Amino acid sequence: MPRARKRLNDCEGPDELPASDSEEEYEVCSEAESVDSAEEEAFQQGLDLALDREEExxxxxxxxxxxxxxxxxxxxxxxxxxxPFAPVRTPGVQLDGHQQHTPLELFQLFFDKAAIRDLCNNTNLYAEAKKQKGMKMQWSPVTPLEMHKFLGLIIYNGLVKATRVQDMWRKDRLHSFPFPASVMPGHRFWAIFCNLHMSNTKEDEENDRLKGTAGYDRLCRVKPLMGQLLLACKAYYQPxxxxxxxxxxxxxxxxxxxxxxxxxxxxxxxxxxxxxxxxxxxxxxxxxxxxxxxxxxxxxxxxxxxxxxxxxxxxxxxxxxxxxxxxxxxxxxxxxxxxxxxxxxxxxxxxxxxxxxxxxxxxxxxxxxxxxxxxxxxxxxxxxxxxxxxxxxxxxxxxxxxxxxxxxxxxxxxxxxxxxxxxxxxxxxxxxxxxxxxxLSDALVEHFTVSKKTMEWYRKLFLHFVDIAVVNSYIIHKELMQDKQQKTLKQKKFREILCQQLVDFGSNEATTPKKLAPELVEVLQEPERKPCYPATIVDTSASAKRDRASAGRRHCLLCLQRKKYSKTIYKCGYCDVALCIMADRLCFTEWHELMDS
Incomplete structure (x- = not known):
């Protein structure tokens, strides 16, 4: 049946990154502020008062x-x-399908040179403004080369799932991640993240003066990068x-x-x-x-x-x-x-x-x-x-x-x-x-999300913009490979290659298409894993013969992820994961499709 409208999530991320450096940049969110009108309360319940009134x-x-x-x-x-269906362009990817496009090249469709340059300039201006206000900190201007490395580490953290981002630079036996330290010192990563800014500080100040008026733009601090990302989303793919x-x-x-x-x-x-x-x-x-x-x-x-x-x-x-x-x-x-x-x-x-x-x-x-x-x-x-x-x-x-x-x-x-x-x-x-x-888009994002806790609202949205760019890049990769009837990369492998290409950007190991081709070919020729097959979960210890077929039932993993509590007698014989196999609920097929995406 059609699902009910989705409600608000309460998902939690790993421990938070350093808190805000300035108390001027946010408005305190309270329950009273968020739900102090009938319109707001109705919106949270999935209603729109302009359309749900009793009177005609x-x-x-x-x-x-x-x-x-x-x-x-x-x-x-x-x-x-x-x-009649009349799209402005032929539906699909708006790139030359005969050429080979690396994960980095696809990601750069959304974070292009102009976006990286603006991100660096605005971050440097923001850091200098804080120093002029008397904040003591070590800072040297961030360059496009460093910003690529920074983005690579952001994506890497979505792959390794460290409880705290700081753990990636620990050197004890329990936490040993040699890769981040080989790319950038931990203190430099924190410095870039704490000063990360998407808008011009002068424009921020002008906008802040308009607070309380109709001219105030609540999204001023994310609009520049958000606008560039939206243009790219529309330009390189026709739905x-x-x-x-x-x-x-x-x-x-x-x-x-x-x-x-x-x-x-x-x-x-x-x-x-x-x-x-x-x-x-x-x-x-x-x-x-x-x-x-x-x-x-x-x-x-x-x-x-x-x-x-x-x-x-x-x-x-x-x-x-x-x-x-x-x-x-x-x-x-x-x-x-x-x-x-x-x-x-x-x-x-x-x-x-x-x-x-x-x-x-x-x-x-x-x-x-x-x-x-x-x-x-x-x-x-x-x-x-x-x-x-x-x-x-x-x-x-x-x-x-x-x-x-x-x-x-x-x-x-x-x-x-x-x-x-x-x-x-x-x-x-x-x-x-x-x-x-x-x-489907949410599922692709949540598997390897780069989102982390941060006390600055616009940095939280920046991390989600990175998620959108990576997932859209991956979908374009899949569409291109399927059009050429070639095997596609799994999302994890795509992110791993993208991460390496970002941190190597500008170095002697920079991945040009010619140099990367053998690596991609090697990935595409990975040996196939053993096929998955459905098997029954049987508890032979059940005393009654009629109970043996269902006595060992387990909770379906996919249903649990969706906060449903359905038990099943079926599992994947290769993955050993309990999954429903019913006429109206094929969790077995759906779960494997998500794992292969």
């Missing part, structure tokens, strides 16, 4: 007359006219037709008013990013950062404005199909997307303004699994479907029902359980297939 706001929509009743599957539905929009949480304890706070959970806060991703591979095509409460620019709600900002026809084209969850979905948004020649599909709250209020022929309280009701208003289709619970979806790109089925384990009248095929609406089936684009 007729100004938002200009729709045909509302249908008077819900229809059954035996009543025909007519698919609305579909906009395929199916896109997903969802939130991404970046956990932090940095002190800043942009964070989201969950009262019912631990006091960990997070930055919320709105992400547009290619459903095919998880490539981050566009993103924005939630900047706190404020008036909706269009008057139609934050969720409406977010989607409209992420979908820019100048860089995308038209005819795209966009999938989203119930925080974003609204009749007003889908009508306007249809006018802009975009198709859309998403779960929807039934209290959204414009949703049909009729209850005639709606689903009964005790409807059977697979029961469907639908209603159409122009190009907007609303469909209700019973699975474990009732699911409501809105779509402008699907018919109500075309005979599709899905496998479910149901109880027969005689009490026995069996796998049966039940009807499923087209919109629900394709929502399940294409909505996971951002989740």
């Amino acid at each position: 706001n007729t100004a938002l929509l200009a729709t045909p007359p509302k249908p008077t009743r819900w229809r059954n599957t035996n009543e025909d539905d007519v698919l609305p006219v579909q906009h 395929h037709q199916n896109l997903a929009i969802d939130e991404r949480m970046v956990a932090t304890k940095a002190r800043m008013g942009l964070k989201q706070y969950m009262k019912q959970k631990s006091p960990t806060c997070s930055f919320k990013l709105f992400v547009l991703a290619d459903s095919r591979n998880g490539y981050t095509s566009n993103f924005s950062i939630y900047q706190g409460r404020g008036q909706s620019r269009s008057g139609k709600g934050l969720s409406y404005d977010t989607v409209m900002d992420l979908l820019t026809s100048a860089s995308l084209g038209t005819g795209y199909h966009v999938y989203m969850d119930n925080f974003y979905t609204s009749p007003a948004l889908f009508w306007d997307l249809h006018k802009n020649r975009y198709g859309a599909c998403g779960t929807i709250w039934e209290n959204r303004i414009g949703f049909s209020k009729t209850t005639i022929n709606t689903l009964p309280k005790r409807a059977a699994r697979g029961d469907i009701r639908w209603i159409r208003t122009g190009p907007l289709l609303y469909v209700k479907w019973i699975d474990v619970q009732e699911v409501t979806v809105c779509s402008t790109i699907h018919k109500a029902y075309s005979g599709e089925t899905i496998q479910r384990r149901l109880k027969n009248p005689d009490g026995a359980w069996s796998v049966q095929a039940i009807p499923v609406p087209d919109a629900v089936k394709e929502y399940n297939e294409y909505m996971g684009g951002v989740d």
